[in-house]
Amino acid sequence: MAGKTKPKPVLLSGGNPQIAKSYGDEPVQAYIAAMPGWKSEVGRRLDAIISRSVPGVKKAVKWNSPFYGVEEGVWFLSFHVFAKYIKVAFFRGAQLEPVPPVASKHKDVRYFHIHEGDELDEKQFVDWVKQASKLPGEKM
Template sequence: MPGASRKPANSTKKANTPGEVVLLSGGNPQIPKGYGDEPVQAYIAAMPGWKSDVGRRIDAVIERTLPGVRKAVKWNSPFYGAGDADHGWFLSLHCFTKYIKVAFFQGASLDPVPPGASKQKDVRYLDIHEGELDEAQFAAWVEQASKLPGEKM
């Protein structure tokens, strides 16, 4: 019909009320850049469906394994760092339609090496699908990764 408006096929969910989060492609929450626990918790709360529960579990494992972990949201993804800002970031996560992708920035140095390869030689990924989080293995990787030099971003 002439003059009728249509949503583009690749449109994102628009926020209807103040404080409502926009979900980007694949359901990744659009959270403003920020440092500390608050923006990370906002990201986790906005993760769609089962991913929010898994996001809380991931965050809890990281906090248990590394008390005092540094947190931030950058580029619509939570980042985790050990020590002071000079140490950099060791891990981030991102929502996709069917899984959560965890990036270990020095993952090639972990034992065992996380299964997902990257175009960057040191980075390794862990894709977590519904019901697949192995908390013990994840905690072991977090502990190892937190002791390695982090990425400065």
């Protein structure tokens, strides 16, 4: 229908966009577009870096978070919006060099948090993404 626009996604607790589970670039771009304030620009940058660093990367939105993998259903990274930061999860992060700074209750998972105004070390992030994409992914 001409003139009809899709309703904006609902923002859940902490401002995380509610996007239905689906596969491909389109739902990931919808999630990123719905990220509030400064987080949307950071989300676009993260997505561009990941896409550039891992040609042919697979994408999905699951549990209201974008996921990235080298094969369908097997993921190496995801990110999630919280009120004060974006949490990037490396599912085999304990095997990365250097290990991302934030520990998880899961022994293999490591996190990297991005707060408003943080300067993203793009060289380090690209290195982590490339390393993570070469490790066995997490089936989810």
